[in-house]
Amino acid sequence: xxxxxxxxxxxxxxxxxxxxxxxxxxxxxxxxxxxxxxxxxxxxxxxxxxxxxxxxxxxxxxxxxxxxxxxxxxxxxxxxxxxxxxxxxxxxxxxxxxxxxxxxxxxxxxxxxxxxxxxxxxxxxxxxxxxxxxxxxxxxxxxxxxxxxxxxxxxxxxxxxxxxxxxxxxxxxxxxxxxxxxxxxxxxxxxxxxxxxxxxxxxxxxxxxxxxxxxxxxxxxxxxxxxxxxxxxxxxxxxxxxx
Numbered sequence: 001x002x003x004x005x006x007x008x009x010x011x012x013x014x015x016x017x018x019x020x021x022x023x024x025x026x027x028x029x030x031x032x033x034x035x036x037x038x039x040x041x042x043x044x045x046x047x048x049x050x051x052x053x054x055x056x057x058x059x060x061x062x063x064x065x066x067x068x069x070x071x072x073x074x075x076x077x078x079x080x081x082x083x084x085x086x087x088x089x090x091x092x093x094x095x096x097x098x099x100x101x102x103x104x105x106x107x108x109x110x111x112x113x114x115x116x117x118x119x120x121x122x123x124x125x126x127x128x129x130x131x132x133x134x135x136x137x138x139x140x141x142x143x144x145x146x147x148x149x150x151x152x153x154x155x156x157x158x159x160x161x162x163x164x165x166x167x168x169x170x171x172x173x174x175x176x177x178x179x180x181x182x183x184x185x186x187x188x189x190x191x192x193x194x195x196x197x198x199x200x201x202x203x204x205x206x207x208x209x210x211x212x213x214x215x216x217x218x219x220x221x222x223x224x225x226x227x228x229x230x231x232x233x234x235x236x237x238x239x240x241x242x243x
Contacts, residue, residue: 002223005029005060005067007051007104008074010036013123013168016212017071017219018044024220029064031074049074051100061107069119069223070108072101075142080187081196082136090137097141102148109156116160121222122149123215126169126238134199153230164222167242169210169235170203210235 004021008014009030018030022044030040031049040046049060051074061067075097078089101122112118124142127135146165153163188196218234225232233242 001025001027002068003027003029003064003066004069004071004223005031005064005108006071006073007031007049007100009046010034010039012171013212013215014071014073015039017073017216020213020216021220021223026069029067031060051104052095054103057103057107066111066115067108068117069121070104070112071121071123071219072104072145073123074100075123077135078138079134081134081189081192083192084187084189085137093137094141094144097138098144098148101145105152109161112161113156113159118161119223120149120152120156120161120163121166121219122164123166123168123219124149126167126210126233126235126241129167129233129238129241134196150230153228157228162226163230164225165231166215166218166222167231167233167238168215168218169208169233169238169241170206171210171212171215171235172203172206206237208235208237208240210237 004026006014006018006028009018010032018028018040022028022041029045029047031047033048033050035046035048047060047063048056050056076093078085078093105120108120122145124145125139127139128143128146132139149163149165156163214235218232222232231242233239
């Protein structure tokens with residue numbers, strides 16, 4: 001049985017991916033900052049994990065034991081005009097989306113390298129596929145992982161490890177999008193109003209969207225892909241951007 005550890009499994013893509021992989025027979029270890037009873041099947045292992053805290057990472061990796069697949073899904077969003085984005089918010093985004101992912105990978109490589117087997121899946125965003133306004137800092141945090149993952153795939157290939165990227169599209173039901181709905185009041189100065197208004201309105205009525213299941217299925221495809229393929233766009237809008 002394949003053992004999978006997934007970060008950020010309390011909602012959105014992570015929650016659905018945990019459920020989907022469990023239904024397909026994987027031994028899923030779902031991690032989240034604050035474990036919630038009843039959120040996932042009773043026979044699924046759930047561990048507390050804050051990817052921004054080294055001690056929390058070490059404790060979770062030790063408690064998990066041998067892991068075949070690491071899915072770095074934990075992430076936070078930030079939408080609005082970059083000029084007005086507080087730097088402490090930007091640092092929080094990078095701590096989770098970028099450095100948290102890197103820290104998890106660094107903690108998991110030794111056991112996988114020793115076994116000469118393992119898969120690392122990093123979840124980024126379709127925002128990395130084409131420039132988009134009002135998500136500059138968020139995109140930068142995810143774009144860093146795009147470059148990191150591509151380089152890492154070369155480093156780990158000699159040890160039999162596979163590294164993959166999932167690039168989800170726009171999913172209106174996720175927590176990130178609920179946060180966007182607050183952005184006009186919080187992070188759009190009056191000078192940008194005419195520019196930002198139609199963009200936020202378009203968020204409410206996108207022509208193509210992604211579902212959590214689209215992402216979960218893309219993760220399953222990536223886990224089982226034995227080729228050197230790196231990029232896995234998830235959702236029709238992400239697929240269209242990638243093309």
